[in-house]
Amino acid sequence: MKLYAQTIAQTLPDWATVVTQSADLFEIEIKDEHPIFQSLLEELETEIEPGTFGVKAEELCSRLGFDLSNPHLHQLLEKAQVLISEIAVHPDYKQLLDLGYSPDLNIADASTALTYLLLELDRNQQPCG
DSSP states (O other): OEEEEEEEOOSSOOTEEEEOSSSSSSEEEEEOHHHHHHHHHHOOOOOEETTEEEOOOOHHHHTOOOOOOOOOOHHHHHHHHHHHHHHOOOHHHHHHHHHHOOOOOHHHHHHHHHHHHHHHHHHHHHHOO
16 A cells, blocks of 8 residues: 655654655555554544444544645646656657557647646636626
8 A cells, every 4th residue: 555645754664665755745655464554454443434434544644643645636737747748758758659659649638638627727716707
């Protein structure tokens, strides 16, 4: 299991490992079969709705000392645009194109889809009237 957090505890349990870290995000891999982790899940398990039991991510992360990342959609779309731009100029991608790679949808289509989504998001966030 993977969790994404903005902050993490100074020391992680042995069943949790930081996979990647950037300025504003930690990717944590959880060994979810580990007995201590399973014990923690059992301890935190609650009835979420009648007949449905589970663990709320906020409670688990709070217990672990993590601050869950929940970036705004606008931020995610901007990051995705940057990544798509980097893919478009990446030598490995260009090599695939030179070798005949021609998908039905391409990098430009993906970028356009994100642009449309950003425009719709902006349009829906403007005050009416």
